[in-house]
Amino acid sequence: MKRDDKQARQPRQVRRLSKRLDVARQLHDLEQDAALDIVDIERLRVSVTRSLWIFLAVGSVFTTTGVQDFLAGHLTPADPVWWGCWGVEPCLVGVLITVLRWEAAMIAREIEIGSKAVDWLKRFLLTCTLVMNVVPALWPREGGISAGMLAAHIMVPVLVFFLAEVMPIVQARCTQARRAVTLTKPQTSEPASPAPAPAVEPPASSVEAPAVVVPPPPAVPVEPSPTPVMPPTVATLPPVAPVETPAPAPAVELDGLGIPVAMQAQIRQLVADSPDPVTAADIQRATRLPLTIAARVVDRLTPVGANGYAH
Incomplete structure (x- = not known):
């Protein structure tokens, strides 16, 4: 018995290659699934959104320093207003991001905003941030005007605004792309209602049905003709074939395959x-x-x- 088992056992290379082929077939089946596109789109959305959030946070830190310098003036850290000036720019950026997130949700659902108040609010927030960053660079309290600082205080607020506006658009387009993927649902057949049993006619009797003799028409005196007279027709009922009931379908054994x-x-x-x-x-x-x-x-x-x- 041991020799037979060793001879029937496949070589190691064959078993290893068979396992690789099974893995390849399973991967091929998974790659054909449309749900994989949804996973890829969601990964892309998370990666792009995370990167935009990082750059938006860095830009907001720079604009916050400009706004604090504009509002604090010659105040010192001993004054509570000096500390409160640090929260003005995060408040403006937070309101801007909240409005743009709501706008992105409407765009993803193909709902038109159609309100000038939303546009004016975004422009007002950008203008406030831009002015409070540019004024300290144009009229510095100490020293002369620095062209580099002036360009940075103009460029960074505009960049922060466009980043905040691009982020909701990215999320909205990814949501639309994810919803555009159609998944193939398994064809589930509803339980068929029991069909009415076919009407079974009684089997034909072994005794043939009596012949029905059609009486001939009344005789009419006619001249003798050379053609012979046909005998009366006899009609017989055709035998009725018995209806066989279909045999029930055998049960399918699926135990031992690990199927629920x-x-x-x-x-x-x-x-x-x-x-x-x-x-x-x-x-x-x-x-x-x-x-x-x-x-x-x-x-x-x-x-x-x-x-x-x-x-």
């Missing part, structure tokens, strides 16, 4: 409703099972579909 009970019932219903032999592709389309397991299920169904009864 609900999915087994779905496969049995698919086999019962399909007029043609069920293939592995049909089972995979209806239950989303791997192709290898679907092929094993078809092997279980082959004896049933071949001759109409289980071996």
Whole structure:
């Protein structure tokens, strides 16, 4: 027995290659799934949004220093107003981002804003940030005007504004792309209502039905003719063929394959409703099972579909 087992056992390279082929087939089946596009879109949205948030935070820190310098003036840290000036720019940026997030949600649902108040609010917030950053650079309290600081105080507020406006658009477009992906739902057949039993006619009796003799028409005196007179026609009723009731479909054994009970019932219903032999592709389309397991299920169904009864 041990020698037979060693001879029947496959070589290591064959077993290793078989495992690799199984993994490749499973990966191929997963790559064909449309839900993978949703995963890729969501990963892209998270990555892009995270990067934009980082750059927006860095730009907001720079504009916050300009706004604090404009509002604080010659105050010192001993004055509470000096500390309160640090919260003005985060408040303006927070209001701007909140409005743009709401606008992005409406764009994703294809709802037109159609309100000038929203546009005026965004422009007002940008103007406030821009003015409070440019004025200290144009009229510095100490020293002369620095062209680099002036350009930075103009460029960074505008960049922060456009970053805050691009972020909701990115989220809205990713949401639209995710909703545009259509997933193939498994074909679930509803339980068929019990059909009424066919009316079975009584089988024909072994005794033939009596012949019905059609009486001839009344005789009319005519001249003798050389043609012979036809005998009266006799009509017989055709025998009624007995109606055979279809044999019940055999049960499909799916135990031992690791398939849930609900999915087994779905496969049995698919086999019962399909007029043609069920293939592995049909089972995979209806239950989303791997192709290898679907092929094993078809092997279980082959004896049933071949001759109409289980071996």
